[in-house]
Amino acid sequence: MQYKRMTLFAGHYGSGKTNIAVNYALHLKSLGEDVVIADLDIVNPYFRTRDSLEELNAAGIKLISSEFASSNVDLPALPQEVYSLLDKREEKAIMDIGGDDRGAYALGRYSDAIKAEDDYEMLFVFNKYRPLTPTAEDALEIMSEIEAAGHINFTAIVNNSNLGALTTAQDILDSVEETERLSRLSGLPVKMTTVRDDLVYNLNGKVENLFPLTLQKKIV
Amino acid sequence: MGEKVLMKGNEAIAEAAIRAGCLHYFGYPITPQTEIAAYMAKRMPKVGGVFLQAESEIAAINMVLGVAATGKRVMTSSSSPGVSLKSEGISYIAGSDVPALIVNVQRGGPGLGGIQPSQSDYFQAVKGGSHGDFMKIVLAPSSVQEMASLTSTAFDLADKYRMPAMILADGTMGQMMEPVELPETEPNTFDKPWALTGTKGERKHNIVNSLYLKPEELEKTNFERFARYKTIEENEVLYEEYLMDDAEICVVSFGITARVAKNAIVEARAKGIKVGMIRPITLWPFPKKVLRAAADKCKAFLSVEMNMGQMIEDVKLATECKKPVYLCNRTGGMIPSPEEVLAKIVEINEGGDK
Numbered sequence: 001m002q003y004k005r006m007t008l009f010a011g012h013y014g015s016g017k018t019n020i021a022v023n024y025a026l027h028l029k030s031l032g033e034d035v036v037i038a039d040l041d042i043v044n045p046y047f048r049t050r051d052s053l054e055e056l057n058a059a060g061i062k063l064i065s066s067e068f069a070s071s072n073v074d075l076p077a078l079p080q081e082v083y084s085l086l087d088k089r090e091e092k093a094i095m096d097i098g099g100d101d102r103g104a105y106a107l108g109r110y111s112d113a114i115k116a117e118d119d120y121e122m123l124f125v126f127n128k129y130r131p132l133t134p135t136a137e138d139a140l141e142i143m144s145e146i147e148a149a150g151h152i153n154f155t156a157i158v159n160n161s162n163l164g165a166l167t168t169a170q171d172i173l174d175s176v177e178e179t180e181r182l183s184r185l186s187g188l189p190v191k192m193t194t195v196r197d198d199l200v201y202n203l204n205g206k207v208e209n210l211f212p213l214t215l216q217k218k219i220v
Numbered sequence: 221m222g223e224k225v226l227m228k229g230n231e232a233i234a235e236a237a238i239r240a241g242c243l244h245y246f247g248y249p250i251t252p253q254t255e256i257a258a259y260m261a262k263r264m265p266k267v268g269g270v271f272l273q274a275e276s277e278i279a280a281i282n283m284v285l286g287v288a289a290t291g292k293r294v295m296t297s298s299s300s301p302g303v304s305l306k307s308e309g310i311s312y313i314a315g316s317d318v319p320a321l322i323v324n325v326q327r328g329g330p331g332l333g334g335i336q337p338s339q340s341d342y343f344q345a346v347k348g349g350s351h352g353d354f355m356k357i358v359l360a361p362s363s364v365q366e367m368a369s370l371t372s373t374a375f376d377l378a379d380k381y382r383m384p385a386m387i388l389a390d391g392t393m394g395q396m397m398e399p400v401e402l403p404e405t406e407p408n409t410f411d412k413p414w415a416l417t418g419t420k421g422e423r424k425h426n427i428v429n430s431l432y433l434k435p436e437e438l439e440k441t442n443f444e445r446f447a448r449y450k451t452i453e454e455n456e457v458l459y460e461e462y463l464m465d466d467a468e469i470c471v472v473s474f475g476i477t478a479r480v481a482k483n484a485i486v487e488a489r490a491k492g493i494k495v496g497m498i499r500p501i502t503l504w505p506f507p508k509k510v511l512r513a514a515a516d517k518c519k520a521f522l523s524v525e526m527n528m529g530q531m532i533e534d535v536k537l538a539t540e541c542k543k544p545v546y547l548c549n550r551t552g553g554m555i556p557s558p559e560e561v562l563a564k565i566v567e568i569n570e571g572g573d574k
Contacts, residue, residue, distance in 0.1 A: 013255075014226070014227075014228055014231075014397055044395075045251045045252050045335050045391070045395070046252060046336075046391065046392070046395040047395060047396075071334075072328065072333075072334025072335060072336050072552075072553050073334065073335065074251045074335045127226060129224065129225050129226045129399075130225065130226055130227075131225045131226075131227055131231060131235060132259075132262065132263075134225075162226065163224055163225075163226050163399040164226055164397055164398055164399055165398075166224070166399045
């Protein structure tokens with residue numbers, strides 16, 4: 001897999017961006033990179049990157065996150081440290097963007113700098129089992145809304161089709177066709193298919209570019 | 221049932237409402253229920269329905285009253301402080317004997333409180349919560365699947381008894397994601413001869429109103445309404461029993477805390493403690509009979525709630541204080557951990573509340 005200096009995860013809300021971003025950060029770290037992850041979500045009140053603070057700290061990954069994330073107030077604020085992520089080019093940077101176009105507006109203020117550096121991947125996270133994105137056409141609509149709001153175009157697709165804890169290997173296999181249709185319609189490659197790590201064994205050789213998600217946040 | 225999809229609890233309520241034939245939504249945004257409004261805004265125009273963001277919660281609930289008077293299925297949703305604002309309108313809906321759904325995805329209080337989850341609007345939900353003599357049907361989902369299924373139940377019960385129904389969820393239930401199967405069947409329909417649908421000059425006009433000029437008439441209406449409530453208490457109680465067959469300790473918990481309690485009960489059973497749970501699904505009507513029966517078999521009760529101890533009062537009433545009722549609670553946006561609940565169960569098993 002190719003890695004750029006910056007990796008941005010965006011998509012429909014609830015598509016799995018935060019979980020993938022955290023796992024991707026841990027993966028890059030395991031390859032010996034200096035990694036920083038930034039939570040740019042200004043929409044979602046719960047289940048934020050900060051919830052994985054312990055795991056990120058233990059791995060030596062820096063988290064840039066609003067002090068209001070996962071707190072009791074509803075302030076859509078962006079931390080000033082995000083700018084440091086644009087300047088410190090020796091670090092691999094991961095940006096977790098808020099859901100839909102509403103979440104991607106926050107990206108707009110950084111997109112010129114990101115495009116000027118020109119060493120980034122903008123990944124669209126796709127879950128065909130989400131009710132509003134069952135087809136490639138639905139996903140495509142959200143993609144273009146996000147691109148318009150964030151002033152930056154997607155470069156690849158991440159297939160994160162899943163049904164949470166009940167996901168089976170067959171569910172993943174069943175998602176491949178729609179993801180490939182999305183790839184054809186958008187003209188973008190499928191960078192990886194993310195799966196819960198216990199399903200990797202069943203899917204090896206059947207799905208290309210599997211990316212195991214080892215860290216899963218469970219609520220109750 | 222249709223295909224499985226992965227949904228947030230809030231989305232499940234919205235989609236289930238549309239499938240239950242609700243084509244009218246009026247609301248005002250507030251965390252942590254905003255996804256209901258956001259989902260409705262996206263879907264309603266595609267199904268020929270109405271999504272309207274009102275200028276306030278008070279405006280929204282009165283729009284609900286207006287549509288309810290025409291006999292169409294209608295709903296609003298909010299979170300704790302917003303529901304307080306709607307309370308006058310809810311009383312008018314009850315006083316007008318019209319069906320409507322109100323969703324409360326609770327957050328911490330009182331006051332502005334916070335956006336993290338809570339169950340501290342229990343009193344407000346089940347004890348009227350507004351002025352006047354009235355009740356509303358209150359349903360407490362404990363999974364994203366139930367967020368969907370109880371939404372259609374709520375519409376059916378509201379129509380059947382011509383009264384407001386409430387889904388009492390909390391922020392975690394609203395935000396968490398789980399696989400859901402949505403109904404593909406046509407919604408149930410009810411005759412509504414009282415509805416304001418236009419007389420076409422062919423019948424006497426209907427009146428929907430909560431103003432009574434004569435106190436005798438208002439009293440009579442209230443007695444009639446409470447006779448209807450009695451029927452509901454007899455026929456519409458919903459609850460789940462979990463490992464109650466040989467239970468000596470009975471946990472009582474609803475919504476998100478019932479899930480936490482279930483984990484604790486599994487752990488306690490592994491330690492050989494005979495503990496089970498009665499999970500009220502309807503908070504009003506409250507499952508009084510099953511709790512009263514459990515009071516003859518069990519040695520103690522444990523109410524697990526995310527508030528300062530509200531449902532515990534109904535547990536004490538239902539069990540007629542035959543056995544001690546203990547409390548395990550967190551509040552202000554905090555969720556009890558299974559370990560905290562387990563510790564309480566162990567304490568009770570060893571002889572009481574320290």
